[in-house]
Amino acid sequence: MKITVVGAGNVGATVANVLAIKKFASEIVLIDIKEGVSEGKAMDMMQSAHALGYDTTVRGVTNDYAATAGSDVVVVTSGLPRKPGMTREELVGVNAKIVKSVVGEALKHSPNAIFIIISNPMDAMTYLTLKATGLPRNRVIGMGGMLDSSRFRYYLSEALNKAGHPATPTDVDGMVIGGHNDKTMVPLVSIATLRGIPVTQLLSKQVLDDVVQKTKVGGATLTGLLGTSAWYAPGASAAALVEAIVLDAKKVIPCCVYLEGEYGEKELCVGVPIVLGKDGFEKVVDVKLEGEEKAKFDESVVAAREVNAQLGDALK
Numbered sequence: 001m002k003i004t005v006v007g008a009g010n011v012g013a014t015v016a017n018v019l020a021i022k023k024f025a026s027e028i029v030l031i032d033i034k035e036g037v038s039e040g041k042a043m044d045m046m047q048s049a050h051a052l053g054y055d056t057t058v059r060g061v062t063n064d065y066a067a068t069a070g071s072d073v074v075v076v077t078s079g080l081p082r083k084p085g086m087t088r089e090e091l092v093g094v095n096a097k098i099v100k101s102v103v104g105e106a107l108k109h110s111p112n113a114i115f116i117i118i119s120n121p122m123d124a125m126t127y128l129t130l131k132a133t134g135l136p137r138n139r140v141i142g143m144g145g146m147l148d149s150s151r152f153r154y155y156l157s158e159a160l161n162k163a164g165h166p167a168t169p170t171d172v173d174g175m176v177i178g179g180h181n182d183k184t185m186v187p188l189v190s191i192a193t194l195r196g197i198p199v200t201q202l203l204s205k206q207v208l209d210d211v212v213q214k215t216k217v218g219g220a221t222l223t224g225l226l227g228t229s230a231w232y233a234p235g236a237s238a239a240a241l242v243e244a245i246v247l248d249a250k251k252v253i254p255c256c257v258y259l260e261g262e263y264g265e266k267e268l269c270v271g272v273p274i275v276l277g278k279d280g281f282e283k284v285v286d287v288k289l290e291g292e293e294k295a296k297f298d299e300s301v302v303a304a305r306e307v308n309a310q311l312g313d314a315l316k
């Protein structure tokens with residue numbers, strides 16, 4: 001299996017590194033516009049192959065899409081990250097140009113690839129990719145829900161430990177749907193559990209509200225601490241999507257996909273649980289949303305449409 005990662009910055013390099021360590025890919029191509037950066041990072045990774053025991057070839061190139069030819073999966077991380085105090089949505093204009101051009105180039109050389117979109121604002125970049133490439137919707141998948149769900153599990157485990165219920169993030173089951181957006185993502189508290197026990201039986205409403213709020217601004221919190229946005233969890237989350245596709249794992253993961261009537265919506269990309277396997281997303285999984293969670297999902301849809309409206313000329 002050959003995987004291309006476009007953008008060799010913090011997130012792209014982390015995706016490539018995690019994929020190499022996971023050993024299921026035969027070749028990973030890292031491509032960037034910055035002369036020498038991909039080559040250097042790929043060489044550095046290859047020099048860890050002995051210590052980490054992997055045989056995957058990691059190759060770095062500057063702007064040479066011919067080297068990406070025949071990729072099975074293309075992960076798009078090229079674009080500006082936000083700085084402290086910014087929203088992801090403020091990146092729409094500059095990143096739309098970058099994403100549109102790189103997906104076009106990548107598709108020319110890998111006509112059968114499945115595209116995983118990371119660049120922000122991710123829901124709009126996923127929609128743009130779908131429209132610009134004309135690909136069937138199963139082959140264009142945005143990564144946000146996997147990351148937001150990991151943060152949700154992390155903050156839930158923290159709160160559970162504090163309340164006297166020992167828990168690691170992997171002991172907790174929890175899912176975040178809706179847009180990858182500080183204000184309107186939807187952590188589904190109603191179906192979150194600690195080893196099968198509903199968290200609503202273990203934590204107060206006040207504590208759960210605090211977990212939800214921390215999850216929603218999880219990316220902004222890290223941006224404030226780091227001076228640029230996060231990369232370890234985003235890179236690992238993107239690699240988990242690649243893994244589900246390459247291994248045909250048929251995992252249920254919340255991802256950003258184009259809706260055609262599911263959840264009562266169409267003509268936009270937003271986060272919902274999907275089954276992910278070798279053909280990309282195989283189906284949308286319906287979770288019955290009620291009350292506040294349904295209202296929040298509807299708000300998320302409105303917000304996603306507003307950002308899509310700012311894509312303007314990029315959609316032509």
Ligand SMILES: NC(=O)c1ccc[n+]([C@@H]2O[C@H](COP(=O)([O-])OP(=O)(O)OC[C@H]3O[C@@H](n4cnc5c(N)ncnc54)[C@H](O)[C@@H]3O)[C@@H](O)[C@H]2O)c1
Binds near residue numbers: 006012079231234
């Ligand atoms: N979806 C998510 O959950 C998620 C998580 C983290 C970051 N992000 C987004 O991912 C993007 C990358 O973040 P980062 O921290 O890696 O940023 P970064 O600045 O470290 O890396 C971005 C890289 O993209 C490259 N690039 C720019 N234009 C390019 C082009 N036309 N072709 C190829 N490469 C190009 C840059 O040279 C740079 O190396 C940002 O938009 C960020 O907001 C999304």
Ligand SMILES: O=C(O)C[C@H](O)C(=O)O
Binds near residue numbers: 120
């Ligand atoms: O917060 C950001 O801007 C980057 C990313 O979307 C994240 O959630 O870490």
